[in-house]
Amino acid sequence: xxxxxxAQRPNGPQSKICQFKLxxxxxxxxxxxxxxxxxxxxxxxEYQESTIGAAFLTQTVCLDDTTVKFEIxxxxxxxxxxxxxxxxxxxxxAAIVVYDITNQDxxxxxxxxxxxxxxxxxxxxxxxxxxxxxDLANKRMVEYxxxxxxxxxxxxxxxxxxxxxxxxxxxxxxxxxxxLPKNEQAGQQQSRQRGVDLSQENQPSGGCCK
Amino acid sequence: MATSNVDPYGFERTEDFDxxxxxxxxxxxLSVLSRRxxxxxxxxxxxxxxxxxxxxxxxxxxxGIPSEHRPTIWMQMSGAETRRQQNPNVYRQLLQExxxxxxxxxxxxxxxxxxxxxxxxxxxxxDPQCKRAPLFxxxxxLGHKNxxxxxxxxxxxxxxxxxxxxKDEEKVFWLxxxxxxxxxxxxxxxxxxxxxxDSEVLGDLVKxxxxxxxxxxxxxxxxxxxxxxxxxxxxxxxxxPIETLLRVxxxxxxxxxxxxxxxxxxxxIHNRDKILRCQHFPQIMSTIKAIVMDExxxxxxxxxxxxxxxxxxxxxxxxxxxxLHHRAQFSK
Ligand SMILES: Nc1nc2c(ncn2[C@@H]2O[C@H](COP(=O)(O)OP(=O)(O)OP(=O)(O)O)[C@@H](O)[C@H]2O)c(=O)[nH]1
Ligand SMILES: [Mg+2]
Numbered sequence: 001x002x003x004x005x006x007a008q009r010p011n012g013p014q015s016k017i018c019q020f021k022l023x024x025x026x027x028x029x030x031x032x033x034x035x036x037x038x039x040x041x042x043x044x045x046e047y048q049e050s051t052i053g054a055a056f057l058t059q060t061v062c063l064d065d066t067t068v069k070f071e072i073x074x075x076x077x078x079x080x081x082x083x084x085x086x087x088x089x090x091x092x093x094a095a096i097v098v099y100d101i102t103n104q105d106x107x108x109x110x111x112x113x114x115x116x117x118x119x120x121x122x123x124x125x126x127x128x129x130x131x132x133x134x135d136l137a138n139k140r141m142v143e144y145x146x147x148x149x150x151x152x153x154x155x156x157x158x159x160x161x162x163x164x165x166x167x168x169x170x171x172x173x174x175x176x177x178x179x180l181p182k183n184e185q186a187g188q189q190q191s192r193q194r195g196v197d198l199s200q201e202n203q204p205s206g207g208c209c210k
Numbered sequence: 211m212a213t214s215n216v217d218p219y220g221f222e223r224t225e226d227f228d229x230x231x232x233x234x235x236x237x238x239x240l241s242v243l244s245r246r247x248x249x250x251x252x253x254x255x256x257x258x259x260x261x262x263x264x265x266x267x268x269x270x271x272x273x274g275i276p277s278e279h280r281p282t283i284w285m286q287m288s289g290a291e292t293r294r295q296q297n298p299n300v301y302r303q304l305l306q307e308x309x310x311x312x313x314x315x316x317x318x319x320x321x322x323x324x325x326x327x328x329x330x331x332x333x334x335x336x337d338p339q340c341k342r343a344p345l346f347x348x349x350x351x352l353g354h355k356n357x358x359x360x361x362x363x364x365x366x367x368x369x370x371x372x373x374x375x376x377k378d379e380e381k382v383f384w385l386x387x388x389x390x391x392x393x394x395x396x397x398x399x400x401x402x403x404x405x406x407x408d409s410e411v412l413g414d415l416v417k418x419x420x421x422x423x424x425x426x427x428x429x430x431x432x433x434x435x436x437x438x439x440x441x442x443x444x445x446x447x448x449x450x451p452i453e454t455l456l457r458v459x460x461x462x463x464x465x466x467x468x469x470x471x472x473x474x475x476x477x478x479i480h481n482r483d484k485i486l487r488c489q490h491f492p493q494i495m496s497t498i499k500a501i502v503m504d505e506x507x508x509x510x511x512x513x514x515x516x517x518x519x520x521x522x523x524x525x526x527x528x529x530x531x532x533x534l535h536h537r538a539q540f541s542k
Contacts, residue, residue, distance in 0.1 A: 028316075080400045087435065088436075
């Protein structure tokens with residue numbers, strides 16, 4: 001997996017390109033795929049197909065002098081797919097653990113994911129907690145304060161998001177990008193193929209680098 | 211040919227749908243279809259509805275079952291028809307029994323999330339053609355009858371497609387019951403062991419046939435299960451173009467699970483050069499996502515010939531041996 005923090009771009013002394021592997025985890029139907037679809041394509045589907053196995057997408061964001069390219073693994077949420085998850089979070093520099101604010105069980109499940117990541121993922125992984133479907137505030141079952149307190153205790157980034165209205169979607173990815181180390185050492189142990197010419201790749205549309 | 215935004219099975223075509231290649235392919239495929247249909251009536255069925263296993267039938271099935279015969283042949287050849295006849299009324303009874311509320315809840319969540327871009331899966335309960343209610347029934351009855359399996363995401367896509375083709379929900383139920391118990395045991399159980407094992411088996415089969423490709427995938431860190439989990443769980447439903455999928459399923463219901471490996475091997479080995487040109491893992495993933503839908507996979511008649519040629523000899527014994535090996539590895 002080609003992950004490198006801080007490859008120097010040859011044609012711009014100031015601009016670095018960093019590539020990070022990010023994984024989305026959380027119960028089925030909390031909105032993982034919807035968040036990714038919103039972030040990558042700026043779209044929302046009222047009915048989003050259930051994810052089988054995992055889906056892979058990329059998106060690029062610009063941060064000051066750095067271009068951050070996310071390699072996103074959107075995993076399947078059903079419990080029986082759980083045993084496949086380590087394959088996706090192994091070597092990930094960031095994770096978004098998603099729950100649905102209208103469903104208390106999904107918050108419990110999110111906590112389980114956080115614990116698993118803390119124990120099994122890379123020690124420096126940046127974890128964000130996303131309370132999704134914030135547009136359904138009238139059906140809220142998980143209080144903002146409760147989730148925020150939990151996130152603080154566990155040093156997680158935390159935001160309530162809505163893939164439907166786009167609220168905080170770019171923001172949560174940006175917050176992660178900010179928190180990720182962007183120096184030459186970052187993520188080195190995972191980088192199998194250094195020196196890849198990133199400039200050849202198609203830049204996805206809809207990002208801030210248009 | 212008139213271009214429509216909906217295909218004959220009710221799927222809305224995406225914006226990037228390649229009408230040109232599709233029409234090019236359909237021009238020849240339509241004549242293949244009509245030739246096959248007349249050969250089936252005049253040389254094979256000759257007025258009868260029942261067929262029995264034979265080299266000739268196998269050959270005919272590999273060249274494609276005409277759509278009017280597809281439901282009957284799938285039912286007969288998979289053994290689902292026998293199950294259905296030996297268990298009259300069972301499906302109706304299963305539906306009437308009291309179901310585990312959690313099973314019902316999980317399935318309910320996935321009904322609107324099954325083929326949302328197909329016109330028969332829209333929220334139109336009064337439309338007799340709407341497949342949402344039959345889909346719910348089939349999945350609930352299946353999970354209720356097979357409590358050790360329950361509901362596994364992915365079954366919704368298989369059942370959904372079967373409903374579009376076979377139409378009769380009781381028949382679809384028995385096809386699904388045969389599939390999960392006889393044809394692909396272990397795939398849908400909570401530990402999904404069958405899927406994990408078969409992913410590794412596919413990798414090993416690649417290794418023997420194309421060591422360079424295997425070594426490349428390994429060095430890129432492309433685990434086989436990352437590549438093929440959805441292929442296996444959905445038996446290529448929601449993966450391959452639909453005409454191709456149906457042709458693969460023709461063989462699946464006659465010959466069994468071996469054809470899954472043939473398809474997987476053909477996709478990977480035929481496209482080896484494209485994969486080998488990739489510079490890193492993400493690019494490999496995008497390439498593989500593209501090849502399952504490209505012209506080669508779309509051209510189902512050639513593709514089906516290729517799956518029986520390209521991967522060379524593939525014996526049940528070879529698969530069995532590898533499965534046993536990986537089962538032992540996983541239980542360590
Ligand atoms: N109101 C509202 N609905 C949402 C939001 N995000 C997702 N949904 C809906 O919730 C359902 C499930 O969303 P998905 O994105 O498929 O959920 P997922 O977490 O990827 O689920 P799995 O793939 O099964 O793990 C879809 O029908 C979405 O339209 C949101 O922010 N607000
Ligand atoms: Mg999803």
